[in-house]
Amino acid sequence: MAALLEVKQVSRSFSGLRVLNNVSFAVEAGGIIGLIGPNGAGKSTLFNIVSGFLAPDAGLVLYQGHDVSRLSVPARSRSGLVRTFQTPQVFANLTVRENIMAGSYKQTASGLTAGLLGTPRARADIARMRAAADAACERFGLTRVVDQLAGKLPGGQQRLVELARAWVSEPALLCLDEPSSGLNSKEVARLMQTLQRLNREGLTILLVSHDMDLVTIASSIHVLCFGEIIASGALTQIQADARVREAYLGL
């Protein structure tokens, strides 16, 4: 399978402290790829580099075969690389529907002038965003809270809103940062089902998590420890790896 995302020998330091050291891994198209590691392993830094919030000191990030290492976050998003956040980042003063409507931003194109004048194109864009949001609410089980302010929802539902919003943005690669954080076991189970369903529909998912239950849905896992990839492979291989057991599982 072709690699949708390739991280090649990426290094990054903060104030002389090397957080990532020549990290390389690939995300094959159509898979669910897990990236796990203990706290402080450098997962968030790596995730920020992949999504464009941080630039690497050295190394490359290739997406669909192109070097995107210096591309901005919106530019990466426009090419289909979308992420969520460890703490759900909903638009607190917008309703659930409006949050998800905002997800269709890049699928529409009317600008500021069209918006001011309320041109037919601007109105058509809003109708399209609304239709996409309503479909997403249906799909992610958010219809009952569609008119509620997203900031007033409990954490689990905020995470669903964030996921639905990311989904309507039609990503090719969805990067999820600790998506099970703050969820109870039922919600985690539902999340796993949702992610598997999205993956079956063709969405490639990169999953950063320290939740071992969640990463069981991953077809391939990379283990990051102290800024280095120490193991890669299927879950059973990872679980059998002595370095992983020592460094991550504490066995």
Added chain:
Amino acid sequence: MKQFESEVPSSLPASRLRSVRYRMWGVVAVLFALWAVAPGFASRSVIDMLVFSGLYTIAGLGVAFLLGQCGIVSLAQSVFYGIGAYSTAYCTTHYGWPAPAGFAIGVAISAAIALAVGWPVLRLSGYFLALATLALAIIGQVLFTEWDWLTGGTLGIGGIPHLNLFGFVLNSPQRFYYLVWPVAALLLLLHRNLLRSRTGFAMRAMRDAPAAAAVLGVDNHLLKVKVFVLSAVLGALAGSLFAHYVSFVSVDSFGVDRAINFLLLAVLGGAKTVLGTVLGALFITIMPRLLSRFGDIHAVLFAGCLIAAVIFLPEGFGGALGRMAQRLRARQART
């Protein structure tokens, strides 16, 4: 004001929804009728206050949009207000050009300065950005004073001709009133459109969670610059209208206190609602004049009013009205 579609409870039956809308339009019709006949019975000074409210609505709309929809505190509006005023004053008195040329030049210069200054400055955020815009207001005030070859310095520029609309000279507050408010209403309508557009969603998304907005493809910096330029254009337009209304401009009208007034009206009115700008503008124009009857203590009383408004109406007048309307709709939905 109905800002988002979601403010109308989805459970409201169609007939009741129609009835609510009819009542709303009834209120609008009454307000319009009052507005239309006001110059017939109100005194000249009252109409003068209302004209200034209209001018401040236009300038304040830009500040309110930056604050309420983008989360940007701008204290630079007095500069663009001044540029608009001086441009048309200079062009019409020194060159004898028609007023529209002065308006266009003021708008163009303001937009260019907003772009040039906004591009680097809008990379800042929070109070750093507020201080940077304050610095711009101070620089503007100094230049308006020092460049007396252009602005007339403290002596100002007088003899600015009144606007002439197809032979109808707007040489009284009553006449100007019928220009400034329709212009303000048109701009409010355009901004309401913008608020409900794709760009409006992007602005509010950026305000609430900029990182998440960027992930959805919103270029936060570019969007901020665009809205800043739009805000400057509104400031310049208001300034140009002001110059033709009072026929005389001097640096006293474009100081930091004016910038604070524009921000104040946005905060008091409720920057998240378009209608709030009008209420804020009416408040900061009318309230000081009402309180001036109490003599020297009027400034203290005004400060007290401001503190009370901020404490009891944290979302501003527009926010409070919106909440009241929501409650009314909810009550109607229940009955």
